[in-house]
Amino acid sequence: MNLELSEEQDALRRTAAEFVDREIVPHAAAWDRAEEIDRSVIGRLGDLGFLGMTLPEEYGGSEGDHLAYCLVLEELGRGDSAVRGVVSVSLGLVGKSIASYGTDEQKRAWLPRIASGASIACFALTEPGTGSDAANLTTRAVRDGDDWIITGNKMFITNGTWADVALVFARSGGEGHRGISAFLVPTDEPGFEARVIHGKLGLRGQATAELVLDGVRVPDSARLAPEGKGFSVAMAALAKGRMSVAAGCVGIAQGCLDAAVGYAKEREQFGKPIASRQLVQELLAGISLDVDAARLLTWRVADLIDRGLPFATESSKAKLFASEAAVRAANDALQVFGGYGYIDEYPVGKYLRDARVMTLYEGTSQIHKLLIGRALTGVNAF
Known part of the structure; x- marks a missing residue:
């Protein structure tokens, strides 16, 4: 492993550090007290390419390597972990999953918006009764013709009340991890509700939520990866x-x-x-x-x-x-x-x-x- 940063990586780290010192550090305490970061910072993250790191340029990403990605997240963590969490989830958990498993249609629909900050994504895996035991989640996806109807609850979801799309994991088959599928669910669909969680010990500026899916209908084209491969x-x-x-x-x-x-x-x-x-x-x-x-x-x-x-x-x-x-x-x-x-x-x-x-x-x-x-x-x- 080469421990020496390239000129490009070092320049990116300096850019991230300057952004954090200018745009985040002076506001972090106030955001913490208010329990909400200023959402305008998301657009500025997108302008700098921080929400598109490692994503293909053809879908609006800034590409780059994973070490460069880590350098930016280090600086964001130094400034305010609530901001770092927005990037880690929207880009890291959801954007990269779409890039790896998505159809061309799904990539075109979501990756440019995630990379620019125009859309925010959340990763809906954890449930009230299943944290570490994610393979036994209870949210269900039932096939109805060419659609799926999703019903269940998710808990402690980062970006939950801000998200435009949720990567929802639901049981579409039998018990265990082989019965789980993944779906890209627009959060404005009927039956989708996000309830903000206040009073957290830390990460207070982050939009953490409980998600309620009450018969949310999505087409099969919203499924990410083959059926049963969600886990x-x-x-x-x-x-x-x-x-x-x-x-x-x-x-x-x-x-x-x-x-x-x-x-x-x-x-x-x-x-x-x-x-x-x-x-x-x-x-x-x-x-x-x-x-x-x-x-x-x-x-x-x-x-x-x-x-x-x-x-x-x-x-x-x-x-x-x-x-x-x-x-x-x-x-x-x-x-x-x-x-x-x-x-x-x-x-x-x-x-x-x-x-x-x-x-x-x-x-x-x-x-x-x-x-x-x-x-x-x-x-x-x-």
Whole structure:
């Protein structure tokens, strides 16, 4: 793996960093308090090509490699994970799934709009009763002539109240993962309702929702991939999506390091900057190690994807480590700030709240340990 960025990649990272510092960082605390980011930022993400990364140019994408994608998500995670989540889901989970499995008609209909930010997509897999056990989802899709009628509930859906299209996973056949199909459902169809979820601990600016599908009718042309292959679509999307989450967590940890180092050099106690204290330096060193380790694990996944090599286990390792590292980094940065870290005038409290959910979604830390264990032993512990 080449650890040196190309000129193009380095320029893209600088562009992303400048955008984040100018357009996101000054507003992140206010968006967090209001529980909603300014939706105009979506169009600006599209203008920069950040919502079309890795997508084919013929469908409005900006192409590029997955390492470049990670670099942008690191910067967005540093600025506000609520914004990073919009990109990770609309582009990472849905856009890339359409690019991989969609018909030409589906690609023409949705990819240019997703890449420009004109349309936002959500990934409707999780249900109130099935989180980690996604293969046993209960939302049903019943065939009716040339149409499908979809009925069920989805929970904790990122972009749910903003989305123009939902990638919905529903049971079209028997029990287990082989009975699941995937459908591209326009959210303005009759019977589709999105209910915003307020009062979250973190990611407060993100549009998180419960989805209710009450007899939503879509044509068979809305089905993504062959019937019964929906679970494969979901797992393939999540394998890459875990890299997206890991990259965002690297950004959180980097933001924590930057903030803690800056504060430690400025804050004086007993006549000296607290950066001169051994135990403060220990905290900073630990955050720095976590940043580097998480970044390299994440970049390894991007490198494997770009070279067409297996990456699922490495993606689990990156997501597991980076999410836990982000929590540690935020907690240690708050310790450096002391009481001031507990006030939302400073960023580390928000970093801690945003980091905590990263150990839960797109596979809990415990699930990823089982996935890694299965890869090591060949024994399924589920």
